[in-house]
Amino acid sequence: MYDIDTNSALDLNRLGEVEKRARAHEVEGARDGSATQEVASSDASTEEKGVPAGRVPTSGSGYRAPPPLKSFWQNMSLYTGTYSTDSVFKMVISSVVIMSNIGASWTIFISGLLVAWYVAISFLSAQLFSAPPYLFTSAGVGYTSTGPLIGGILGALSCGFFMDPMLKWLTRRNKGV
Numbered sequence: 001m002y003d004i005d006t007n008s009a010l011d012l013n014r015l016g017e018v019e020k021r022a023r024a025h026e027v028e029g030a031r032d033g034s035a036t037q038e039v040a041s042s043d044a045s046t047e048e049k050g051v052p053a054g055r056v057p058t059s060g061s062g063y064r065a066p067p068p069l070k071s072f073w074q075n076m077s078l079y080t081g082t083y084s085t086d087s088v089f090k091m092v093i094s095s096v097v098i099m100s101n102i103g104a105s106w107t108i109f110i111s112g113l114l115v116a117w118y119v120a121i122s123f124l125s126a127q128l129f130s131a132p133p134y135l136f137t138s139a140g141v142g143y144t145s146t147g148p149l150i151g152g153i154l155g156a157l158s159c160g161f162f163m164d165p166m167l168k169w170l171t172r173r174n175k176g177v
Contacts, residue, residue, distance in 0.1 A: 026145055074080070084091070098104050122145075129136040136144070171177075 070080075086094075099108070126138075126141050126145055129141045130135070130138070134140075
């Protein structure tokens with residue numbers, strides 16, 4: 001029924017008609033006790049009797065073959081080609097437009113803040129724990145990061161354990177919205 005092997009443009013109206021006929025045929029077959037009905041007549045009579053059509057033809061105009069794989073040395077080159085035909089001005093303006101979206105701005109700000117915090121803690125922990133009064137060795141300074149690592153893993157696991165059931169409960173309570 002679906003011709004989905006390429007990125008082609010579908011005739012959605014015709015596809016909807018085919019799905020409707022297929023559903024009607026399944027319901028009719030369930031009522032009659034037979035899985036399929038063989039009807040040997042013209043297309044007009046098959047559509048009237050509810051027999052589903054075959055595949056919906058689609059055009060392959062949107063299909064592009066994948067580019068050939070590059071060798072290791074081709075991937076390591078400094079310039080690998082142009083990936084967009086848009087002008088630099090258009091790309092700069094589109095980044096400003098994306099940043100005007102509150103959700104995108106919030107995500108970028110929070111993820112940047114988390115990365116900056118992680119880098120600052122990693123950089124400062126060596127200076128803080130290698131000086132007096134701690135006098136940790138380089139291995140000891142590295143071991144101070146073990147606690148946050150284990151805590152992060154346990155926190156992620158506990159959030160996954162508690163959040164999935166809670167979100168399902170909240171979704172049921174909100175009637176699926």
